[in-house]
Structure formats: C-alpha cells, structure tokens
Amino acid sequence: MSHPDPVVGYRALLALPGVPLVLTAATLARLSYATFVLSLLLAVQSATGSYAAAGTALGVYGLTASTMPAKARLLDTVGARRVLPLLSTLFALALTGLAVAAGGGVTAVPVHVAGAAVAGVVAPPVGPTVRAVWARLTPDPGSRQRAYGLDAVVESGLFALGPVLAAALAQTAGPALALAGTAVVHLLGGLLMAVSPLLARPGSASPAAPPPSRRPCSPLRRVLGPLARPGYAVLLVFTFATGLGNDPLEVAVVARGQQAGATAPGLLLAVLSVSAAAGGLAWGHLVGTARGRRLRRASPWSVLAVLAAVTSVAAAAAALAPGVAWLVVALVVVGAAGAPLAVVVYTAADRLSGLDGGAEATTWVNTATNLGASLGTAGAGALVDAHGTASAFWAGAAVTAAAAVGAWSRRWCAHPTATGAADGGRAPGRGRRGRPAGRRGRRSRSRRRR
Known part of the structure; x- marks a missing residue:
C-alpha cells in the first residue's frame, strides 16, 4: 500500500522557529499595500479635485513599481536584512510626503504624480521576500505548495480587508491621514520583518536545476x-x-x-x-x-x-x-x-x-x-x-x-x-523503471565507443 510523501501541516508550518515573527511583520507590511491604492486615490482626488489626476498618479506608481525584480535581486545578493529596512523607510517617507501634500492642499498635479513615482521606485518586494522564506523552510514540493497556499490565503484576506479599512479611515479622519496611517503600518511591518533571522540567508540554487556551467557567464545572461x-x-x-x-x-x-x-x-x-x-x-x-x-x-x-x-x-x-x-x-x-x-x-x-x-x-x-x-x-x-x-x-x-x-x-x-524527479521526471542515471543503469548500460556505452 502506497503512502503519500510526508507533507508539513499548517500547524507545523506556523510553529517553525521564526515564522510567527515573519508572518506578523509581513502581514502589517502587506496590509499597507492593501490600503495604499484607495488611500492614494482618495488623497490625490481630494487635493486636486480631479479623478483623472488620481488615476494618473496611481498609474505612474504602477509603472515605477515594475522595478520590483531589480529590488528583489538586490535582496538576494546583498541580503534582505540590509536592503529591506532601507526600502521600507524610503517608501514610508514617500507616502508621508504624499500625505503632507494632500493634507496641505497642494493642487499641482505634477507634485502628486512625482511622489507616486518615487513611491513605486522604492516600494519593497514584501510578498516575494515572504515566499523566499517559505521556499527555504520547505524544500519538498508538497510542503512548499501548502506553504504557498497559506500565503495566498493571507494575501487574499488582506486585500479584501484593506480597502474597507482605508475607506473607513478616510471617511472618519480624512484621506491624507489614511495615507499617513498606511506609511506608519508599512514602516512598522518592514522594520519588524528585517529583524527576523530567517531573512539573513540569501537564496540558494535550486536542487532541481542542472549544475552551473564551468564557463564564465556572459554579461547578457548575468543581466x-x-x-x-x-x-x-x-x-x-x-x-x-x-x-x-x-x-x-x-x-x-x-x-x-x-x-x-x-x-x-x-x-x-x-x-x-x-x-x-x-x-x-x-x-x-x-x-x-x-x-x-x-x-x-x-x-x-x-x-x-x-x-x-x-x-x-x-x-x-x-x-x-x-x-x-x-x-x-x-x-x-x-x-x-x-x-x-x-x-x-x-x-x-x-x-x-x-x-x-x-x-x-x-x-x-x-x-x-x-x-x-x-x-x-x-x-x-x-x-x-x-x-x-x-x-x-x-x-x-x-x-x-x-x-x-x-x-x-x-x-x-x-x-x-x-x-525534475520530484515531479515525475526520470532521475539522471536511471533506467526506464527507475533502476540504476547497471552493467547493461555500461556495456552498451563501451560498444558505442568502440
């Protein structure tokens, strides 16, 4: 009778050393992203009186935020504990500047668009950083998919709750304060996340990937x-x-x-x-x-x-x-x-x-x-x-x-x-039924060489 491969359960995943701290911090940082979109739209619209200006600011933020892969590579090479606090601080400062401009009644659209552009450039890749932690803690495919599923649940819940919180805060305290609150939540989550020792290790090469070539990597491939x-x-x-x-x-x-x-x-x-x-x-x-x-x-x-x-x-x-x-x-x-x-x-x-x-x-x-x-x-x-x-x-x-x-x-x-072999592929050096290619394989190769 066949048995499934051992897969770490949800309770065991949450009990892994260091995971509660990372998840709590990442939840705060992700919640700021969930409240940011509506807060920015409402703040820019209230300051300029134009939904077109608010949409432009949000669109520019989306374009500049496409630099996330470059920042993620920086986290992998330099280390998340060094880069994440810097990016989180800069992102919080950019949001604070937008909140001050909106609360101060600045009507110049380029000011808000420029602030949104800066925010997109320095926005840290929080979600990929959390998934990188899960990947290092769960090397087997089943446990990793379970961990990624749990991560997807948390992210879906936050992005369902975030706009509701942003709308409630904007209605009670004003859009500018809602944006400032987003900055505070993000800074708290980012700095708390960087404290975790789980972010100290850089990413490693995949065990399913082929060994790297001994030839030097070309500049284009490196980029x-x-x-x-x-x-x-x-x-x-x-x-x-x-x-x-x-x-x-x-x-x-x-x-x-x-x-x-x-x-x-x-x-x-x-x-x-x-x-x-x-x-x-x-x-x-x-x-x-x-x-x-x-x-x-x-x-x-x-x-x-x-x-x-x-x-x-x-x-x-x-x-x-x-x-x-x-x-x-x-x-x-x-x-x-x-x-x-x-x-x-x-x-x-x-x-x-x-x-x-x-x-x-x-x-x-x-x-x-x-x-x-x-x-x-x-x-x-x-x-x-x-x-x-x-x-x-x-x-x-x-x-x-x-x-x-x-x-x-x-x-x-x-x-x-x-x-790869873990996903049903045949492992290197194995025969058709998964057995090592023994004498028969060596004999056939020697014949071909002759």
Whole structure:
C-alpha cells in the first residue's frame, strides 16, 4: 500500500522557529499595500479635485513599481536584512510626503504624480521576500505548495480587508491621514520583518536545476538572470495572460453588481476573495493526501492548463448567468481556482529560475501578472462601456482559454528543470523503471565507443 510523501501541516508550518515573527511583520507590511491604492486615490482626488489626476498618479506608481525584480535581486545578493529596512523607510517617507501634500492642499498635479513615482521606485518586494522564506523552510514540493497556499490565503484576506479599512479611515479622519496611517503600518511591518533571522540567508540554487556551467557567464545572461533560464520566460507569458484574463473580471463584477443594487458589488468582490482563500486552503490540504502525491508529480504545465481552463469556463458561465445567484456560483469557481493557480505558478518559478529560495524568482511572476492585469482592466472598462458586462466576461474567458491551450501544449516540450524527479521526471542515471543503469548500460556505452 502506497503512502503519500510526508507533507508539513499548517500547524507545523506556523510553529517553525521564526515564522510567527515573519508572518506578523509581513502581514502589517502587506496590509499597507492593501490600503495604499484607495488611500492614494482618495488623497490625490481630494487635493486636486480631479479623478483623472488620481488615476494618473496611481498609474505612474504602477509603472515605477515594475522595478520590483531589480529590488528583489538586490535582496538576494546583498541580503534582505540590509536592503529591506532601507526600502521600507524610503517608501514610508514617500507616502508621508504624499500625505503632507494632500493634507496641505497642494493642487499641482505634477507634485502628486512625482511622489507616486518615487513611491513605486522604492516600494519593497514584501510578498516575494515572504515566499523566499517559505521556499527555504520547505524544500519538498508538497510542503512548499501548502506553504504557498497559506500565503495566498493571507494575501487574499488582506486585500479584501484593506480597502474597507482605508475607506473607513478616510471617511472618519480624512484621506491624507489614511495615507499617513498606511506609511506608519508599512514602516512598522518592514522594520519588524528585517529583524527576523530567517531573512539573513540569501537564496540558494535550486536542487532541481542542472549544475552551473564551468564557463564564465556572459554579461547578457548575468543581466537577464532567471529570464535566461529555459522555460522561465514562457511561464511569465502564461502569468501575463492569466493576469490579462482573470483580474479584469473584477471590473465586470462591479458593473454587473451595480445593476443589482448599491451593496451588491462589494458583496460579489467579497465572494471572490473568500472563495480564493478557501481554494488556497483546499489546495494546500489536497497536496498532502495520497491523491496529491500524483498531483505533485504531474507536470506543472498540465496542472496550470487545467486550472486556467476551469477559470475560463467559469468566466464564460458568469457571462451567461441569468441572475446574481448564478453569478455567485461562477465567481466561487473563479476564486477557488485562482489561488491554486498562483501556488503552482510560484512553485514552477522556483524550479525554472534556478533561484530556489530567492525573492527574484516570484517577483517576476508578480510583475508579469500586474502588467497583464493593468492592461486587462483598462480593456475591460472599455468593453463594459461599449458592449456591456457580458463582453468583458467573454474576453476574460477567451484569454484564459488561450493560456490554458498554451500551457497544455507546453507540457510536451517542458524542460527537465520544470519538473525534475520530484515531479515525475526520470532521475539522471536511471533506467526506464527507475533502476540504476547497471552493467547493461555500461556495456552498451563501451560498444558505442568502440
């Protein structure tokens, strides 16, 4: 009778030495990101009287925040305990400057846009840093997927709670104070996170990756880093496509919810967040079971294709939903499949990048997802205005379906580092049935040499 590989449970993960401190600090720092978007929009709009200026400031922040991979590489090479306090302090100062400008009634739009640009440049990669800690604590694939699932649950909950807190604080104390409170929370979380000894170790090379070449690395490959690894860039294209197709569904959800009532959009978005949290927990439980053993050994491209296909079908069902009740069912499926998809992508990024335990591996994934989501959100808004909410759902379904087809086709030509022996690949030096290539293999090679 076969038994599943030992997978660390949720309680054991949370009890690992140093983990409670890191999670508490990271929760504070991530909560600041969850409150930042709405706080910035409200603060800039109240100071300038223009939603266009607020949107421009937020868009510029998104563009400059795409420098996250460079900052993550700096964390991996120099050390998170040195870089993270500096970036957290600079980010808090940038938010404080924006809050002072908004509270002081500065109406010049370039001032707010410049402040948002600076904030994006110095914003620290908190999420990838936490995942790097989890990667170093969980070398086996099953425990790592469970840890990433727990991380996805925490992140989903914070980004569901953050806008509510920001709106409440802005209404009671003013948008400028809401932005200043975001700065204080982030600084506290960032500095507390840097104290942890778990951030002292830099990322190591992936055990599933092939040994590095003895030849000196070219300057171009050194600059590209994980982008030069086989299959890693393809994974980023996949994440860009899923961000392009999945995240803009929120625009269609809000538009459809407004037709049902004033409170419906918030409730529908809450359904997405809660179902994503439940999906992350369920996936983490599944990978530790006997069935999960086969799932862990499957090609990640096959798993990603199935999850993307499920999301595509659910988005199409949302487009055809005759009422709010059916729409809720479709959104539950979208959210429940979204968290496992992110977990598998992060795990594959660790393996493909050759930076197992490094922050840069998953930072590129976040950047690709955010770029796709930004473009998709703008496109979804235009589709809703021109053709209604169903068109945005159909567009999201089509994009994620294309991503699923691409991932399914990729599984036939996946690079060995994408799966490895732990994921069902054949280990080097092993025969067809997993036995060492003994005398027969050596004899055949000697014949070929003669």
